Amino acid sequence: MLADLTIKEYLAKTAGDEAVPAGGCAAAMGAALAASLTRKIAKLIASRMDIGEQKIQMESLADNMGALSDEFTHCIDADAKAYQELMAAHKMPSKTEEEKVLRDEQIQKNTLIVAMVPFDVAEMAMRMMDYIAEVAKLADKNLLSDICTAMFFARSAALSGLQTTRTNLPSLKSKNVVVDLTIKSSEIEKQAVTKERELLDWIKSSN
Template sequence: MFKNLTVEKFLQEVASENPTPGGGTVAAISGAMGASLISMFCRVTAKGKKYVDVKDEMERIGEEGDKIREKLLKLADEDTKAYLEVMQAFKLPKESEEEKEKRREAIELASQRATEVPLETAKEIVPLLEMVIEIAPKGNPNAISDLKVGMELCYTGFVGAVANVQVNLSTLKDQSFKKEIEEKLEVVIDRAEKAIAEGRKIIASYGYSC
């Protein structure tokens, strides 16, 4: 869906009066852009004669970044689809008690899916943040600013995905499902916060304090 749009067309879609693509989709795209820069940093390093010792490692991590980027692009589409399913559920008839019950069930199921998708986005982004810790000290310092941008894009995508999980959690009725998601969210937030703090610390040693 969105991966085949030009950058200009995608931004026009985001800026329109339509509710989709919204923050969840943009969060996934942000993570995908960050993944691209992480892969670029790895490949710039791998081709340098000074970095023969880490060439294989950088190429491997660059490929991992590519795979995560593709997953995030799919999640960008999934987020919009999930939101549209919620909207469709709200449009179901509600005249009889039976219709009302079916509508409530449909809304709950669609809302659960709309919660799961951004959680998946957040989970996919965490390894990208952890990659930065691994590659920043070993990579080409001439591309460290690109890695910095990639890391911050990933973190922005992560924060956006978490926000979408949290806003959807507030609408759920199934307390067991809600608790399960909250527990998973706590784990990924902890990993992400540790990773971004360490990544920023390492990159700051190159002179990037912002």
């Protein structure tokens, strides 16, 4: 399990000769870091508040970020597993017509999973950016650099996840799936870039 490795072990594996972990896992890792950092900031803000609606909001948001961090961490291993199963499908026997059909079905099935795991990471990371912006509005100036770091990681996770998805789309035979994911990927990318720019503009205008 990649998620159980130490940071040094994970980095060594990423730099190693094995196919995974690679880009999809890195996208999930970046998103998990963004969620964890946002959780830390939200908890800190809540700890400085008296009992009230905003304190409850920050505590709830911190809990949500904890759950998201766990989900992104799960996606690290899910991405690696999906890729390994795709490689196994490519190695299936294909001497008979029946074997060829079964092999092709498994390749298509696992290619879709390989495309969908980073897509899900990208979509969740993009939506998480709204929560990061909410935290920013209640953070003091000393926390804004951490807020920006979380936002940058989230945007990077979204864009890199989408790129991994797009890389696998040409291998899918379902044109409807390809068109749907292409359209949705473009929208997610647009929203991620916009959300990051809006936060930076807000910080600039508030200083």
